[in-house]
Amino acid sequence: MIPPIANRFVAGESIAEALEVAAAQNQTGLSVILNQLGEHYDDPAAAASDRDDYIRMIRDIDAMELDACISVKPTQLGLDLGEDVFRGHLDAILDVAADHDTFVWIDMEDHKTTDATIEAYEETVQAHDGQVGVCLQANLRRTSDDLERLAPLPGKLRLVKGAYKEPKAISYRKRSRVDQAYRDLIKQAFEQCDGGIAMGTHDDAMLELAAKLHEEHGTPYEVQMLMGVREELQRELAENVEMYQYIPFGDKWLSYFYRRLMERKENLLFGLRAVIGR
Ligand code: FAD
Numbered sequence: 001m002i003p004p005i006a007n008r009f010v011a012g013e014s015i016a017e018a019l020e021v022a023a024a025q026n027q028t029g030l031s032v033i034l035n036q037l038g039e040h041y042d043d044p045a046a047a048a049s050d051r052d053d054y055i056r057m058i059r060d061i062d063a064m065e066l067d068a069c070i071s072v073k074p075t076q077l078g079l080d081l082g083e084d085v086f087r088g089h090l091d092a093i094l095d096v097a098a099d100h101d102t103f104v105w106i107d108m109e110d111h112k113t114t115d116a117t118i119e120a121y122e123e124t125v126q127a128h129d130g131q132v133g134v135c136l137q138a139n140l141r142r143t144s145d146d147l148e149r150l151a152p153l154p155g156k157l158r159l160v161k162g163a164y165k166e167p168k169a170i171s172y173r174k175r176s177r178v179d180q181a182y183r184d185l186i187k188q189a190f191e192q193c194d195g196g197i198a199m200g201t202h203d204d205a206m207l208e209l210a211a212k213l214h215e216e217h218g219t220p221y222e223v224q225m226l227m228g229v230r231e232e233l234q235r236e237l238a239e240n241v242e243m244y245q246y247i248p249f250g251d252k253w254l255s256y257f258y259r260r261l262m263e264r265k266e267n268l269l270f271g272l273r274a275v276i277g278r
Pocket of ligand 1: 106107108109135137160161162163164200201202203204224225226229230246264266267
């Protein structure tokens with residue numbers, strides 16, 4: 001069982017707990033994206049087990065009539081073991097998702113996985129009627145080209161600033177430069193995308209820009225934010241825009257929880273207060 005202080009950012013260890021949180025968030029007007037925590041598996045059994053869990057989850061989402069989709073990580077589905085392993089597991093998930101009309105997101109990991117992730121998206125999105133999305137990271141210098149290549153496809157693109165520290169030669173490191181690249185990508189996406197755009201950010205300035213561009217271009221978009229981050233704002237936004245909460249869960253919650261605590265002073269204070277009981 002996860003300790004109560006981690007409950008703010010992680011939905012629990014089991015699929016049942018995650019589905020319960022998803023149902024509760026649906027009740028408050030939020031759609032949800034479920035992600036089982038796990039990455040960089042070097043054991044084939046671990047990748048196959050997560051594939052099976054996602055498949056079970058898709059069936060449960062349908063049976064419970066939840067407003068929910070899933071998000072998978074390529075290295076969780078075995079990319080480190082071979083591209084064929086990843087693609088086999090992804091295809092198995094997508095086939096079941098198609099039967100249950102469930103949208104599947106592919107998270108973007110570090111730069112060593114970018115090509116394989118983008119190729120998997122390109123090759124599956126047409127066959128699955130646009131029911132697939134992929135994440136693109138503004139901190140990578142290549143991303144504007146990737147966006148141009150993917151924009152005509154029917155799926156959705158999730159734009160984020162980027163969570164991985166990448167080599168200087170291929171990435172922007174300064175926060176202000178990443179913000180600039182993110183703004184440029186948002187503008188490019190609203191001009192070029194045929195499918196939908198998802199804004200994966202908690203940044204007011206970026207959300208204002210997206211709302212303005214939506215008015216101008218009419219391109220459909222949604223907002224996605226993490227569980228436990230700016231939840232009041234999430235509910236406010238849900239009144240005017242499609243709003244998804246990204247809900248991580250699973251027994252590998254500790255490092256994810258640690259990252260959330262360390263990324264902002266307020267989160268760290270929240271953790272400390274919970275520990276000392278004030
Ligand atoms: P930041 O620059 O971190 O924050 C901007 C502003 O937002 C802050 O100044 C503040 O006003 C507000 N803010 C941010 N956090 C908080 C908080 N905790 N409390 C209050 N205000 C806050 N990255 C990947 O590399 N690959 C992925 O697949 C991926 N998927 C993601 C999916 C979702 C749904 C989200 C939300 C993020 C994802 N990310 C992913 C992470 C992303 O790349 C960023 O690291 C993360 O979102 C932080 O960037 P930000 O845009 O919120 O801006």
